[in-house]
Amino acid sequence: MPRRPGPMLRRTLLAAAALVAGFATAAPAQEAPWPSRPVTIMGGFPNGAGTDIYARRLADPLSRALGVPVVVDNRTGAGGNIGSDLVAKARPDGYTFYLGTAGTHAINAALYRTLPFDVIRDFTPVVLLGDVPNVLIVNPEKRPNLRSCQDVLAAARVRPQAVSYGSTGNGASTHLAGAQFATAARLDLLHVPFRGQPGAMGALLSGDTDLFFNQTGAAMGPIRQGQVRPLVVMTRERLAALPDVPTVGEACGLPPMDTSTWYGILGPANLPEPVVRRMNAEVNRIISTPEFRDWLINNQAITPPVAPNTPEQFRDTQRADVARWAEVVRQSGATVD
The missing domain is CATH 3.40.190.10 (Periplasmic binding protein-like II)
Structure with a gap:
């Protein structure tokens, strides 16, 4: 007849069983698919601004695609820096994004002597939304x-x-x-x-x-x-x-000129790769539909991004524009303390 384990061994086995049960209970929560609650897209400019118009037009089809509400939340001030700072400091969990521009994430890097964030290091580029003339x-x-x-x-x-x-x-x-x-x-x-x-x-x-x-x-x-x-x-x-x-x-009898900027969606730094790829794919699918493209081109005069429109391409565009607009800011003499 097998011997019953002693008190010490029984306590050890019970602790191990509780630990295993704890892992089994916690695993589903850790592996819950994204998203499982509302997603917020922040903007840095007032209602009626171009970014606000775009964000609200995108929010409804994106909500249907993700299966959760998509909320537009404008936090205005300091040339978009207030909203940018909130997103830079948000948890990188896929529930807070920013509808940024070449202004907030390229021009401001040269315009402001000091910023509470780095426009490259503290953000994850997700998807370009179009060129805005x-x-x-x-x-x-x-x-x-x-x-x-x-x-x-x-x-x-x-x-x-x-x-x-x-x-x-x-x-x-x-x-x-x-x-x-x-x-x-x-x-x-x-x-x-x-x-x-x-x-x-x-x-x-x-x-x-x-x-x-x-x-x-x-x-x-x-x-x-x-x-x-x-x-x-x-x-x-x-x-x-x-x-x-x-x-x-x-x-005007002047050399050709192009002052177009861009709109794009960014998240905090270290945004999980699966979240970046899913968000990029869903937004690209929406903005490439005939209905949305027609709204962009003929209603907003915005040029849609060129496929495949990856996060890596967005990062390259942003880096190039930081250098480009730094020269424009220098020539204009514009500064903000």
């Missing part, structure tokens, strides 16, 4: 004399700082597009920065500013409603959404 717009009611690019050039050359342009903030693409235009045309324009899209557009509509080198995503609504008049697109070729609007090269 700028369009020069005026208020036809308040500035009926500005009907063409040549009119702008003539008015600006009469007296330095006589013509003003608003922007969505110091160092934003709407500022740097105007600075590049002024440098190329040898103009002395008055830059008037605002905190985001609503203030800059409101100033144009009220007549407080003369020009706005706005991103197309936010400008297309006022253009279609007749509130503003597009004079030139800041790209090398005309846009499908604005086929009658000439380029700077065509209308």
Whole structure:
């Protein structure tokens, strides 16, 4: 007849069994498929900004694809840096992303003397969302004399700082597009920065500013409603959404110019590879559908990314733009303390 284990051995066996049971219980929680709860896409700019418009258009089909709610949460301020910082410090668990731009994750690296994060090291690029051009717009009611690019050039050359342009903030693409235009045309324009899209557009509509080198995503609504008049697109070729609007090269007698930036989704550093690949695949599938592509090209005047649009390609684009925009910022003289 087998001997019963002694008290010491029984305690050891019971402890081992409890440990095994604990591992068995914990394993399903550790291996739970992503996502199992709502996903947040943060933005750094106010409601109505181009990033906000894109994020809300993407959220519904992405929610259906992931099987969980996708929430858009805008944390504004400091040129998008407040939202960027929150995402940089978030847990890399796949539940917090950022709809960033070349402004937040390339331009700001040169514009701000100090940042609480590194735009490369502290983020995981997930997927590009498209190239976003700028369009020069005026208020036809308040500035009926500005009907063409040549009119702008003539008015600006009469007296330095006589013509003003608003922007969505110091160092934003709407500022740097105007600075590049002024440098190329040898103009002395008055830059008037605002905190985001609503203030800059409101100033144009009220007549407080003369020009706005706005991103197309936010400008297309006022253009279609007749509130503003597009004079030139800041790209090398005309846009499908604005086929009658000439380029700077065509209308201004200046060298061809392209001030386009990009939108993209990023997560915190060290985001798990399976999460990156799943998010990349689902977003790529959505934005490549005919319906979404038509919305991008013909409604927002945004150029969709080229396949395969991998996270690695996004990282290369971001690194190249950090260097590119650093030179533009240097030439513009723009700084933010």
